[in-house]
Ligand SMILES: [Zn+2]
């Protein structure tokens with residue numbers, strides 16, 4: 582019950598954060614940049630005005646679409662279910678070492694059964710990972726999110742800023758959202774700073790009006806967002822290139838798991854393609870990788886690296 586209450590609070594926080602961003606931050610930054618910074622340059626310097634506006638709107642649209650997608654794209658649920666009777670039979674079979682026979686019978690019935698999925702992550706006793714709350718077998722990299730109340734494929738974390746889980750289906754949008762938010766904030770902060778320096782060089786008087794106050798607020802906000810998001814986004818690119826989710830990164834800090842090889846690390850290029858797809862032209866656009874992108878997979882079956890296969894061969 583307490584967990585439910587906590588989950589409700591986290592979800593309410595998520596809606597509050599989104600409301601603040603959509604109703605206050607976005608209109609404030611847009612107004613400050615377009616109406617107070619770029620458009621006044623139209624008379625003295627039309628080329629700068631147009632360039633600033635075009636660059637800003639490209640970044641702003643990419644940012645808003647990424648934000649929309651990361652909020653409204655389902656992170657990915659576990660697609661299959663086994664009924665209670667099969668689960669107890671499997672548990673029993675495991676106890677008597679008959680798992681293979683039962684698995685075969687389940688596989689004959691249903692080719693999508695989790696028991697046909699070769700798994701790199703298993704419980705200490707060798708059994709498939711199973712979620713008692715969802716009553717589903719967990720594929721590799723799936724975890725139960727207590728805020729969403731279900732298992733999520735390749736769960737990264739639950740993000741209150743977008744009021745959604747970040748997982749297999751929306752990780753690309755999340756990375757793009759963080760990237761475009763960082764670049765746009767940096768761009769706006771730099772433009773306001775250059776405007777301020779120009780005012781000082783031209784020795785124009787600085788009046789402390791509402792407009793100046795808006796500049797000051799937006800500048801501080803954009804610097805803060807740039808500083809925080811640069812580190813955060815950099816951290817996620819580092820994880821992406823290692824093919825690790827935040828949960829897997831945290832688990833690796835556990836001294837008993839520290840020396841374990843990451844079985845999903847396929848090298849930087851393949852790791853990148855697994856999230857962004859095989860088509861270079863869509864990498865930085867907030868759209869799903871084309872269906873021809875084989876590297877992306879289905880979120881249930883995960884290719885493992887040679888280290889794991891070698892370890893399995895030796896075992
Ligand atoms: Zn679950």
Ligand SMILES: [Zn+2]
Nearest residue numbers: 726729739746
């Ligand atoms: Zn969640």
